[in-house]
Amino acid sequence: MAKITLDNLAHSYLPNPKSEDDFALKELNHDWDDGAAYALLGASGCGKSTLLNIISGLLHPSQGRILFDGQDVTHAPTAERNIAQVFQFPVVYDTMTVHDNLAFPLRNRGRDEAYVAARVQEIAKMIGMEDMLKKKARGLTADAKQKISLGRGMVREDVNAILFDEPLTVIDPHMKWELRTQLKQLHRQFGHTMIYVTHDQTEALTFADKVVVMYDGRVVQMGTPEELFETPAHTFVGYFIGSPGMNLLDARVEGNRAHLQGATVELGAAYGPVSGRTQIGIRPEYTVLTSGEGLPVRIRRVEDVGRHRLVRAEAAGQALNIVVPEGLPISADMSHVSFVADRINVYADDWRVQGQPAGKAA
Amino acid sequence: MEKTVNNKAWFLVLPVLVIVAFSAVIPLMTVVNYSVNDTFGNNEFFWAGLEWFEEMVTSSRLHDALGRQILFTAIILSIQVPLGIFIALNMPKTGFWASVCLVLMALPLLIPFNVVGTIWQIFGRVDIGLLGHTLAALGIDYNYTNDPLDAWLTVIVMDVWHWTSLVALLAYAGLQSIPQAYYQAAEIDQASRWAVFRYIELPKMKGVLLIAILLRFMDSFMIYTEPFVVTGGGPGNSTTFLSIDLVKMAIGQFDLGPAAAFSIMYFLVILLVSWVFYTVMTNLDREEAK
Numbered sequence: 001m002a003k004i005t006l007d008n009l010a011h012s013y014l015p016n017p018k019s020e021d022d023f024a025l026k027e028l029n030h031d032w033d034d035g036a037a038y039a040l041l042g043a044s045g046c047g048k049s050t051l052l053n054i055i056s057g058l059l060h061p062s063q064g065r066i067l068f069d070g071q072d073v074t075h076a077p078t079a080e081r082n083i084a085q086v087f088q089f090p091v092v093y094d095t096m097t098v099h100d101n102l103a104f105p106l107r108n109r110g111r112d113e114a115y116v117a118a119r120v121q122e123i124a125k126m127i128g129m130e131d132m133l134k135k136k137a138r139g140l141t142a143d144a145k146q147k148i149s150l151g152r153g154m155v156r157e158d159v160n161a162i163l164f165d166e167p168l169t170v171i172d173p174h175m176k177w178e179l180r181t182q183l184k185q186l187h188r189q190f191g192h193t194m195i196y197v198t199h200d201q202t203e204a205l206t207f208a209d210k211v212v213v214m215y216d217g218r219v220v221q222m223g224t225p226e227e228l229f230e231t232p233a234h235t236f237v238g239y240f241i242g243s244p245g246m247n248l249l250d251a252r253v254e255g256n257r258a259h260l261q262g263a264t265v266e267l268g269a270a271y272g273p274v275s276g277r278t279q280i281g282i283r284p285e286y287t288v289l290t291s292g293e294g295l296p297v298r299i300r301r302v303e304d305v306g307r308h309r310l311v312r313a314e315a316a317g318q319a320l321n322i323v324v325p326e327g328l329p330i331s332a333d334m335s336h337v338s339f340v341a342d343r344i345n346v347y348a349d350d351w352r353v354q355g356q357p358a359g360k361a362a
Numbered sequence: 363m364e365k366t367v368n369n370k371a372w373f374l375v376l377p378v379l380v381i382v383a384f385s386a387v388i389p390l391m392t393v394v395n396y397s398v399n400d401t402f403g404n405n406e407f408f409w410a411g412l413e414w415f416e417e418m419v420t421s422s423r424l425h426d427a428l429g430r431q432i433l434f435t436a437i438i439l440s441i442q443v444p445l446g447i448f449i450a451l452n453m454p455k456t457g458f459w460a461s462v463c464l465v466l467m468a469l470p471l472l473i474p475f476n477v478v479g480t481i482w483q484i485f486g487r488v489d490i491g492l493l494g495h496t497l498a499a500l501g502i503d504y505n506y507t508n509d510p511l512d513a514w515l516t517v518i519v520m521d522v523w524h525w526t527s528l529v530a531l532l533a534y535a536g537l538q539s540i541p542q543a544y545y546q547a548a549e550i551d552q553a554s555r556w557a558v559f560r561y562i563e564l565p566k567m568k569g570v571l572l573i574a575i576l577l578r579f580m581d582s583f584m585i586y587t588e589p590f591v592v593t594g595g596g597p598g599n600s601t602t603f604l605s606i607d608l609v610k611m612a613i614g615q616f617d618l619g620p621a622a623a624f625s626i627m628y629f630l631v632i633l634l635v636s637w638v639f640y641t642v643m644t645n646l647d648r649e650e651a652k
Contacts, residue, residue, distance in 0.1 A: 058546050079552040087543040093561045104561075105551040152551060 002069040002160040004032040004055060004193065009064035011050055017062065025050045026217040027064070032161070034069075035191040037184075039208035041198060043240070047217040048197045052163050055195065056083045068160055084153020085163040089170060090145030092137040098124070099133040102151050109156075119155055126186060127151045143175040150183075154192070161193040168203065180207060201241050213237045229283070230343070235350045238281045244310070244321045246281045246345075253278050253346055256355075260316035263295045268342030269355030276349035284310070284321040286343035289330065294338030297322075302330060313337070396622035414623035424624065426599065427607040431583060434518070434603060438582040441522050443575060446529025451563070453534055464534075467527040479591025482520040486592070506593060510600035517589045517601055524588065525578060532574040536567035572643045576636060583632055604628055 011025040020026060025047040032038060040048045053059040055066065057078035065074045073081055093101050102120045111119075124130045127147045132140070137148060146167055153162050164183075168176045184207060187194055198204050204211050205225040212222045213236070220234035221227075232238035238246030251258040256270040258280050265280065289297070295315045302324075303310040309330065311322040315337055322337060324330055346353045397414055399407035418424055449467070454460045470478070486506050488494040497504040506516040540562060548558045586605040589595070595602035595610070602610070608628065612621035 053546075056546075056550065058549065078546075078549045083550060085546065085550050087547060089541060089543055091541075091543050091547040093565075095561060095565045104553070104557075108552040108554065108557065149547065152547075 002193070003034045004161060005067040005070070006030045006032075006055075007065040007067060009054065009061050009066065011047075011054060011059065011061045011063075023062075024217055025054070025061075028219055030212075030219065030222075032193060032195065035193055036210060037187050037194045037196070037208050039196045039198060039204035039211045040214060041201060041204040041211055041240070042214035043199055046214045048199075048214050049165055051214070052085070052165055052195065052197050055161070056085050056163055057081050058085075082156060082158050082160045083163060084150075084156070084159050084161070085165065086146065086149045086153060086167045088166045090142055090149055092140070092145045092148050094136075094138040096137055097133065098129060098135050098137055098140075098148060101137050101148050102133075102155050105152055105156055119157075123151045123155045126154065126190075128182070142170045143172070143179055146171060146179065147182075154186075154190070159192065161195060164194065164196040164198075166198055167196075168198075168200075176203075183207065201243075205241075213240065215240075231345060231352065232281065233352045235279065235281065235347050238283075238345070238347075242283060242285075244284055246283050247287065247320050248279045248281050248347070249316060249318050249320070251278055251280045253280070258344075258346070260295065260318075263316055265295065265339060265344070266341045267344050267346065267355065269357055271346055271353060271355045274346065274348045274353055279347045279350075281345040281347055282339045282343060284323040286340040287320070287322045288338050288340070289322055289324060289334040290336045290338050291331070291333045292336055294336045296335060297337040299334075393622045393625055396618050397626050400619050410619060414619045415627070418620055418623045418627065421620075423607070427602055427604050430600075430602065431604045434514075434585070435579060435582045437518055438521055438525075439575060439578055441518070442526045442529050442578055443571070445522065446526050446574065447533050447567070447571070449526065449530040450533035450537055450567075451559070453530070455538065464531070467530055467534075470524050470527050471531075473524070475587035476591050478520065478524050479588040482516060482523075482588070483592045486516050508597050510597055513593045513597060513601050516592060520588055520592065521582065521585070525581065529571075529574045529578065532570040533567050536570040537563060540566045569647075572639075576639050576643075579639070580632060580636060583635075 006028050008027060008029060009025070010023050010027045012023045014022050017023055028051075040051065042048050050059065054061050057073070057076060057080075061074065065072055067073065068081065093104060096104065099120055102123055103116045106116045106119060120133070121130070124133055127150060129144065129147060129151070132144070137145065140148070150162070150167075153159060168179060171179060180203065183194075186192075196204070196207050198207075205228075209224070210222060211225060211228055213220050213228065213234075215234065215236040221232065221237045223233075228237055228241045232241065232246060235246070235248055238248065249260055251260045251265070253259075253267070253271050253274045256267045258265045258267055260280075267280070288294075289311065297313045297315040297320065299311055299313045301312040303312070308326055309324045311324055311330070313320045313322055320337065346355060395407070398410060398412070400410045400413075401407050453463045453467075473481075485491045486494045486504075488498050488505055494504060494506075503509075504512050506512040544562050544566075545558065548562060553561070584605055585603055586609070589601050589603060590606055590609075593601045595606045599607075605628075608621055608624055611617050611624065
């Protein structure tokens with residue numbers, strides 16, 4: 001196991017990248033701590049698979065270095081890095097039995113059969129497939145195949161990190177939970193460094209200690225699920241995490257007030273002069289429908305999603321989502337909306353601006 | 363749901379039955395008719411029973427031709443299948459050169475059989491052929507018209523040139539269907555080049571390869587036009603394969619009875635081998651899914 005350091009790393013699929021736009025992965029400095037579970041979250045095409053393939057050595061970066069425990073492996077082939085990778089579509093060797101599949105990486109490394117047999121038993125127990133060892137891998141279900149590819153990665157004792165590239169895409173929904181729980185358990189038990197690529201926020205938030213959100217080839221935020229929810233560093237994070245995502249309203253910010261088309265919103269902090277396109281971000285969970293206090297609002301539609309109701313509305317000429325908890329009535333005179341002041345984030349050109357806590361500065 | 367019974371539907375099948383009858387069943391029955399009768403022309407037939415079959419089964423001429431045929435097919439398969447796979451493995455997977463390779467590979471398949479024969483017949487001639495003349499100039503004693511070995515070599519090389527593309531293209535199609543993740547996983551598992559071939563590429567190509575082998579078996583076992591044009595079955599009888607012998611017997615000597623018995627047995631052998639092949643193929647498939 002190892003700490004993985006990305007140093008000035010960037011990658012372009014073009015031979016001669018000219019501008020920053022040509023890079024699929026923009027310059028990046030990052031440490032992956034030994035033994036932690038990370039999720040790489042982002043929409044399709046944001047560079048997460050590129051980053052994963054660079055770490056595993058399937059792809060060589062256009063610039064920068066990768067270090068494993070301080071040792072430069074940028075130009076080391078995949079085999080030397082001792083990385084395990086589980087792919088989106090289950091990769092098993094069809095003609096082999098489950099046992100031979102699990103033994104394959106060890107046999108390729110020339111380990112003796114007694115060791116291989118013992119190790120395969122151990123791994124089969126870990127992934128719960130002891131009674132399937134004699135079966136041909138070909139006829140198995142997708143989730144069993146995915147377990148085999150995971151097992152094939154863990155069978156090597158010197159594995160530095162396990163990378164997952166959207167491993168649950170082809171798994172039935174009811175098996176997803178089970179596999180994810182099992183994965184978490186394995187992580188707790190054996191402490192491998194795990195990097196899990198996904199575009200599913202639930203998967204990312206439930207699996208990882210730390211979530212790395214990528215957008216347009218860039219890491220926009222890294223943090224705990226709570227940090228991502230409460231203080232998104234970038235409007236993309238606000239919009240991508242949460243269901244529905246954060247409300248973003250164009251506004252003019254002065255001190256601890258935001259002005260929206262004549263209306264004024266109190267902020268939880270004071271801000272200096274903010275330049276660029278200024279927006280305030282507020283989670284639908286922290287907006288409250290009122291019958292007089294706050295911004296005037298026009299309700300377009302109310303959706304009952306079971307746990308709560310979702311109000312699609314319009315305030316200050318911009319779309320706004322409001323979450324109304326179960327049991328709270330929505331009445332006809334509710335024509336205004338107020339925001340929980342200290343849950344409001346301010347963004348300038350999509351990046352979060354840190355404000356001074358209220359009361360300290362003007 | 364109630365099923366509608368309407369026997370008029372049979373009329374819809376009728377056209378195809380008529381076409382198959384005229385194109386296959388009736389001609390085949392004519393052959394059956396010839397095989398159990400003796401005739402001296404004028405559509406007069408004398409019942410001969412299984413006489414012709416007995417004669418053919420014990421005929422050493424047929425045994426020799428069958429031996430040559432089996433040898434030829436075995437050589438053809440053992441060259442074309444590995445060579446086709448090898449070519450497919452080394453063809454570029456994408457880009458401009460992939461298209462160029464595909465067109466080049468498909469080219470021999472598009473040339474009519476007798477033209478292929480003529481090309482090689484001239485190509486191999488010692489007096490004017492590029493190949494024959496060059497070999498002669500190098501001091502190699504090569505002449506397919508009077509040396510049986512040279513004749514065999516010419517016919518085999520010609521067939522390899524003509525048909526390896528088919529195996530290669532089928533294998534290539536099989537290879538193209540392998541997702542990139544398999545190669546990446548193999549790289550991570552430190553699989554050797556041989557292991558990648560043995561455990562990833564070969565299993566994925568198996569289906570198309572069996573089809574390729576079946577097609578190449580049938581075609582090479584029935585080969586007629588190309589060796590007929592190049593060597594005419596000679597020198598002597600050295601390249602007289604089954605179908606060449608059959609035509610000699612039927613059209614050359616007008617032994618229609620024996621020739622008919624011969625062709626029926628020939629047909630049954632090919633049918634039998636293809637059926638065995640198919641059964642083994644599907645069984646292997648089922649076995650593996652277990």
